[in-house]
Amino acid sequence: MSARWSEDQWGESEQRLRRKHIKPTGRRKLADLTAPEPQDIADDIIRRLIDLGHIHEVLAELKSGKEATAYIARSEKGSALLKIYRDFDARSFKNDAIYREGQVVLDARAARAMKNRSRKGLEMLQEGWVMAEYANLWHLWQAGLSVPEPLVGPHPFDYAATIPAVLMRLIGTEDEPAPRLSEAKLTPEQAQNAWNQSVQGMADMLRLGYAHGDYSTYNLLWWENTVIIIDFPQLTTRQNPNFRELLRRDAESLATSFRKHGLHETGESTLREVQRRALGPGPEPRLVLP
Template sequence: MSPHTDWADSDWADFDAPGEQKLRRKRTKPQGRRKVADLVADDADLVADATIRRLLDLGHLTRVIGELKSGKEATAYVAEGPRGTALLKIYRDLQARSFRNDAIYRAGQVILDARARRAMEGRSRKGLAMLEESWVLAEYAHLWRLWEAGLSVPEPLVGPRPIDYSETVPAVLMRLIGTEAAPAPRLSDVRLTPEEARKAWDQSVSGLADLLRLGYAHGDYSTYNLLWWEDTVTIIDFPQLTTRQSPHFRELLRRDAESLSTSFRKHGLHLGAEATLREVQRRALGPGPTPRVLLP
């Protein structure tokens, strides 16, 4: 996530000023996994889900096709938009996630607004809303930086201005890797020949080195967050990316190397975590991929 976060005064409009009587607000159940039936309809006006209706109204989506995968924090759907087939990732409310402890990834961030910092640290209602929003905005921001730097990541489909992609919260839209009929599988789910396994390993190590060269640790780098399509590895899942400002950076980088090494054993490659880390660090000293040109 971005190391600097500032919150506008409008973000605090519903906070009670000292000495004022607190308003009673209706507490709603945290939004968890959405039902596909609520996301689709022949008539856009009849779509039950408010997030999808907003994305349709903004012109980012034309329809949701179906669910692809449900994870710890979000559910991924195959969708269509003005730029073709898309992957729509919708985050659950923080209280409805099986993964909630993000403190290790947020360590080292500088939050300029003291009230915002206290609200997030105290997990107040407003603080949870800010944390949920920052998780989505961080994924977009990281995707744009990595995409423009030439890394093998999905192309973000909203932005690059934060004012544009902030309108999609709690959803992230990116180009689907694969096809509508056959989305790219995770490396953890495929069978590879020995030659394919070596090729996938080489690309995966280079991908982690590319992240390190930019000053990032992924935080969850394994075959579960690497896609395999047309002999190419694509890195996914970026909201927890950590920068060198974090006191846990070295720990997370080492964990990434260990997770990569361990998860590749299924493909017949048994390289130790320390050797993997040294190779990642060595490659990070070399030249990176060619940056992409962002057309207007």
């Protein structure tokens, strides 16, 4: 997840900042995202997504978290999950430095702005966070992992136009979205099946050189006896000096969060099993048509 800023990009970022309200945008009200006619929608992001043809309408709020709020929407490709990030300085979670170590920022001014978290730097951090989620989601989906299908892309030029939103296929239905694994009620057999899939998913990411960075039943969905991995902006690679720590933390978090379902594995044994499975074959890659 690297960020490379040219002089032109820096200039474009400055122009966007001049147009942007000083007050950071946090959680958006559903009423501002909907209206009988698109031109009457108060939120400019939703109007832009409709103008670009990515969505038709927003139906409901699904869940609000520390970084973003997820909504159910409709698109030409069917039911969609629309994830809209809050402005970086309007989030309760802001300590992202551990995930960004090892990234390369070629423009010294951009690097300094992000480090100092100036207004320019915060906007670039916001853009990098959203672009990373799209890029990581596309990579994992194309590699055949059990993740939601991204609905914009795969070229960065296309999904850059949706910032600060990420659009992916809804898991479940509009009336019954897939629950998080942390909230699902499982039989002992289902719990064992879900554990096996969750460990395999972590191993499949490791095989690709990734650590999730926040891997637990809170970032796993459960639908039709299948585990689906979500939430990828903080995904890190081996170039991050914290990679081993994050991988170990993921294993511990997964083991701890599964105790609710009656499984009592340790973080250490989970990590060993993930590393063992990562040496095996991966899933069948998906073909992405141009």
